Amino acid sequence: MGETEQAVVKASQSAAGSRFVLALLSLTKPKQTGLLLVTAVGAYVLTAAPTLDAPRLVTGISALALAISGCTVLNMVLDRDIDAKMDRTASRPLPRGEVSASQAVVLGASMSTAGLVLAGMISATFLAVVGAGLFFDLVVYTAWLKRRSPLSILVGGVSGGMPALAGRVLALGRVDAVGVMLALGVVLWIPAHILTLATRHAKEYEQAGVPVWPSVYGERSARRAIAVGSVLGTVVLTAAGLKEDIARGALIALAALGLVLDVLALLVMFSPTDEHNWALFKAASAYMLGAFLCLTFGAVLAR
Template sequence: MIRMVRFYIRLIKTPQAALLLFTAMAGYRSAGGNLGLLEIMIAMLGLLFAISGTTALNMVFDRDIDVVMERTRNRPIPTGMISPKGAFIFGSVLILVGMSGNYWVSLLYANVVLAGVFFDLAVYTLWLKRRSPWSIVFGGMAGAMPILAGRTLALGYIDWVGILLALAILLWIPSHILTLAMNHSRDYKLAGVPTFPNVFGFENARYFMAVSNLAAAGVMLAVFLWLNVSVSGIVVLLLGSLFLLGFSLRNILHPSEKTNFALFKYVSLYMAGAMLILIL
């Protein structure tokens, strides 16, 4: 029983789900929300369930790709530990339960979360992932919805700060995705997935990530200034942004799997740090 629970937990990519939930909390705190504890808990759990259910359904839809790729062939569905039907039911129930809670708390908040589910499942996974190297843009839009949802939950409406925060996440995501795509390019070729690096070349992908990181840092700084974040918070963000650009330039000037993986690790640390400043 415990073993099966572990397999189902592996369906939801807990580190990814936790990071997205963290961005939602940062969005909420950035607006100084004053909802009751029960409403906040239901909203965050609802978002977590929606994210987790979406990830589980993605694994169902991508099971033919996962079985081909070395990086993903040991996931629960390709190994036969969980059936596609079981995973589909699991993911669907999570989304339904999560969205029910979200709609109970706030109609607008729930609609933003639902937009993220739609972009991830329908637009990214089912439509564009196997057709276009630009699918990362729409995957990024899905990843940007939690922080927008969190701020919307606090305000009761969508504002420009929320949109800019979502844009910062959207601009951050290419480095998170493309570094993996580069280090596993052979896998993606075998699976027939047209990733940006395989279509446009690794050098162009490195420049694209550097420009995207520069833009993400700029947008995040603009948000911090707009929100009157403390001087110490802005200094930390600036130092983190300098390191981000340093990692990006190093990846261009000294390209290797090692520098690529270092950038992959740092971009997550950078965004988590920026979110922590907003929360505090």
């Protein structure tokens, strides 16, 4: 084989390796994981500011990142047959065969285990919160309820609130009322994030054999759940900011962001269109990011 042919082979192998790494990375859903980590960091800073323990924060967030990412990979393994049946998810690495199920299991299990080990090095309470998040997401939501009940998001949604609670515990060392409020705010936000997507892709979920709220209880019921969850969730997070006495400007911004989300949720309830539903889905993630940034910087500026 000549030098040119060898160069071509090496370039091809390098490209294949890069594609494989990117496929593994996509299994962790970086955007979703990143948003959950923002809630954890925000809860930590809200509690610890102005004195931050950088090594503890880095260790705790690393533990969460590994546990969340590993859990997400394992969820992908369990859902690979569903994903293969839906246009929205058929291009994911497992249905496309870019990563094997065994490779994904090794990756997910290794990351989850490493995350739990790191969490245990911090404290038993922090480990319990991180472990609860993993358990509710992987076992209760994905393995048990997702294919059986449209109410799975209510129970599985608990896992979405665990990173925020973990961030509070990381700083405080225990579970308290504000930590529960932060977690509850995220849990109540889940319908705006999940049910809007389920409404948009209800037929695909139905064809894949997954019972989702809009298909089982009707879109009107789903819109009500979204509106109620959005209003209550924004009120709870604003109340947490008020209780922690964050800077007034940040508190006003937090309330304003909540008002925008609530107006969109009510718009979807009273004027249901695909455009309004999709706008709410996009706004929901932006709200959660903005809300915890307000809590984070509001705490720093106030102290």
